[in-house]
Amino acid sequence: MEFGIYYFQLEMRSLLNKIFSRRIGIGKFFLSAIAFLLGFSLVLLSVHFYAKINEFLSPKNQSSDYIILNKEVGLGNTIFGSKAEFTEEDIADLKKQNFVEELGVFTSNQFEVRVHVQGIFSTEAFLESVPENFIDEKPFNFRWNESSEVLPIIIHQDFLNQYNFGFALSRGAPQLSKSTIGMVPLKIELDGPGGRKTFDGKVVGFSERISSVIVPEEFLNWANKTVGSAKTASVPRVIIKVKSDQAGAIEQYFSDHGLKVSEDKFKFSKIYTIINIVMRIILVIGIAFIIFSLVIVILNFALIVADAKEEINLLIQLGYKTRYIFKHLSFYFIVFIISVSILTGAIFFFGKNFLTSFFVDNGISIDEAIGLEVMTVAGSFILLSILISLLSISRVIKNHSRI
Amino acid sequence: MAGVIDLGTQIWNKNLSFEEGKKYKVFAPSGKGKSTFIHIIYGLRFDYTGEAKLDNINVSTISRDRIAEIRQKDFSIVFQDLRLFLDLTAMENIHVKSVLYEDDPTEKILKFAETLGVKNLLDKKARTLSYGERQRIAIVRALVQPFKWLLLDEPFSHLDKENIRKASQMISEEVNKKNAGLIVTSLGHDDYFTYDFEYQL
Numbered sequence: 001m002e003f004g005i006y007y008f009q010l011e012m013r014s015l016l017n018k019i020f021s022r023r024i025g026i027g028k029f030f031l032s033a034i035a036f037l038l039g040f041s042l043v044l045l046s047v048h049f050y051a052k053i054n055e056f057l058s059p060k061n062q063s064s065d066y067i068i069l070n071k072e073v074g075l076g077n078t079i080f081g082s083k084a085e086f087t088e089e090d091i092a093d094l095k096k097q098n099f100v101e102e103l104g105v106f107t108s109n110q111f112e113v114r115v116h117v118q119g120i121f122s123t124e125a126f127l128e129s130v131p132e133n134f135i136d137e138k139p140f141n142f143r144w145n146e147s148s149e150v151l152p153i154i155i156h157q158d159f160l161n162q163y164n165f166g167f168a169l170s171r172g173a174p175q176l177s178k179s180t181i182g183m184v185p186l187k188i189e190l191d192g193p194g195g196r197k198t199f200d201g202k203v204v205g206f207s208e209r210i211s212s213v214i215v216p217e218e219f220l221n222w223a224n225k226t227v228g229s230a231k232t233a234s235v236p237r238v239i240i241k242v243k244s245d246q247a248g249a250i251e252q253y254f255s256d257h258g259l260k261v262s263e264d265k266f267k268f269s270k271i272y273t274i275i276n277i278v279m280r281i282i283l284v285i286g287i288a289f290i291i292f293s294l295v296i297v298i299l300n301f302a303l304i305v306a307d308a309k310e311e312i313n314l315l316i317q318l319g320y321k322t323r324y325i326f327k328h329l330s331f332y333f334i335v336f337i338i339s340v341s342i343l344t345g346a347i348f349f350f351g352k353n354f355l356t357s358f359f360v361d362n363g364i365s366i367d368e369a370i371g372l373e374v375m376t377v378a379g380s381f382i383l384l385s386i387l388i389s390l391l392s393i394s395r396v397i398k399n400h401s402r403i
Numbered sequence: 404m405a406g407v408i409d410l411g412t413q414i415w416n417k418n419l420s421f422e423e424g425k426k427y428k429v430f431a432p433s434g435k436g437k438s439t440f441i442h443i444i445y446g447l448r449f450d451y452t453g454e455a456k457l458d459n460i461n462v463s464t465i466s467r468d469r470i471a472e473i474r475q476k477d478f479s480i481v482f483q484d485l486r487l488f489l490d491l492t493a494m495e496n497i498h499v500k501s502v503l504y505e506d507d508p509t510e511k512i513l514k515f516a517e518t519l520g521v522k523n524l525l526d527k528k529a530r531t532l533s534y535g536e537r538q539r540i541a542i543v544r545a546l547v548q549p550f551k552w553l554l555l556d557e558p559f560s561h562l563d564k565e566n567i568r569k570a571s572q573m574i575s576e577e578v579n580k581k582n583a584g585l586i587v588t589s590l591g592h593d594d595y596f597t598y599d600f601e602y603q604l
Binding site for chain 2 (some may be wrong): 011012015018019022311314315316317318319320321322323
């Protein structure tokens with residue numbers, strides 16, 4: 001008979017594995033695993049979306065503080081061809097007003113623009129740009145320089161609806177969701193005194209605040225110079241951030257100066273409130289779930305360990321320290337918790353992506369980044385479960401270590 | 404090292420001390436508490452009045468960790484009901500004990516197993532062995548560890564004369580080599596070992 005060299009610690013682990021494997025089968029972990037998976041994923045998802053939607057609802061995303069102004073277009077403009085534009089004086093005067101916190105001017109194209117959607121659609125168009133900080137949801141890829149291959153575009157949400165319900169239906173063209181429109185290749189053709197240029201465009205975001213087709217300022221400045229006419233850019237519209245407590249002064253000033261608010265302050269406040277309540281309910285359910293699943297996990301772990309009490313007893317009778325046994329059993333539970341956590345991570349990830357596009361398609365533009373609060377909750381939940389399972393193992397071992 | 408026990412009928416209700424290096428027999432018919440007595444000394448049960456002391460320390464006050472150390476280094480035992488892991492092989496059952504020590508026990512195990520005629524059974528699961536075979540495996544398991552006391556609770560109940568002779572001779576050798584104490588429980592008269600003291604329970 002060959003026994004070879006003796007690696008006593010390794011041998012001890014494999015012996016203990018043999019002793020406990022009969023008692024602690026994978027099947028026994030099944031119930032815990034399901035409770036753990038469900039509770040953990042639900043909590044992570046609700047924390048994630050709670051945070052995202054709160055972020056979305058926070059004041060900086062509400063369009064009510066921003067007002068887009070244009071000069072009233074009157075009969076004179078039509079007959080004499082004078083343009084309803086802001087002069088430098090107009091802007092300087094506006095800037096001086098108390099109620100104006102910030103002011104940004106719109107730059108518009110000074111050349112012809114055609115947009116082609118391959119095989120489906122081709123239209124005359126216009127482009128505008130505003131200073132970046134006036135864009136409500138600026139995507140990370142909304143920037144341009146001369147070496148960029150793609151021209152990023154932000155459009156107003158309504159444009160998509162107009163396309164989907166006004167155009168696509170009648171033409172039998174495919175309808176597009178917010179998440180799929182980014183995949184549609186656009187050709188943007190500029191034609192002006194400086195020649196003709198074509199760019200690949202891509203819709204990268206939607207704005208609620210600005211009813212226009214927005215491109216990066218760098219692009220429009222560059223294009224106006226190279227393609228457009230040389231004369232100074234006109235300012236058709238301005239966007240201002242107002243102090244909300246000065247509604248009276250604002251209205252007075254606007255009517256005195258023939259200014260028109262070009263966008264309704266569409267308020268989602270009712271919807272926001274409902275969503276907020278729903279999210280809170282989901283969060284509460286998630287927390288209840290997590291408590292339930294922790295309780296189930298603890299009870300089940302305690303049962304699993306209690307099932308092995310005879311083996312634990314015998315080992316202790318043979319001179320095993322409770323510490324060895326504790327270490328060994330803890331290992332199973334930690335492996336269990338970590339593997340189920342990884343699985344939960346996967347479920348969370350897919351669930352998050354799925355729900356994000358669901359929210360985005362329904363007008364709640366949230367991003368996919370996982371926030372710190374989710375990490376914190378996940379980390380503490382894992383730690384808490386490990387801690388609780390270790391406590392329950394040690395309690396059962398202590399209870400069963402005397403005959 | 405000595406277990407001091409306040410018990411009588413030569414043991415229960417009497418004061419009695421056991422000295423290291425001596426051989427003791429404790430005999431009584433079934434049901435008089437031989438196993439109970441062994442378990443008290445081994446620190447497995449505390450449901451008695453009186454005191455069991457080990458080196459003048461009350462056994463019930465010794466910490467779990469210290470008890471584990473005592474069971475690793477000072478006390479070795481063959482339980483009456485053997486207490487083997489039935490799903491492990493005979494060899495694995497012995498290893499459960501021997502992995503607690505750093506030296507290679509293989510040679511010793513093989514020697515003991517050979518003497519007791521169970522060497523060819525080492526790879527068999529304990530469940531498949533007869534009670535007499537299991538008894539011999541339990542004896543081998545008790546002998547592979549260092550000890551100052553060897554407690555044998557009716558160790559030969561299922562062995563034939565020849566095996567008893569071999570086993571007791573082997574055990575005596577080991578006990579003498581270590582100058583350890585020996586406590587054997589028995590149903591009545593026996594001449595397995597040359598006892599220094601015999602107590603009726």
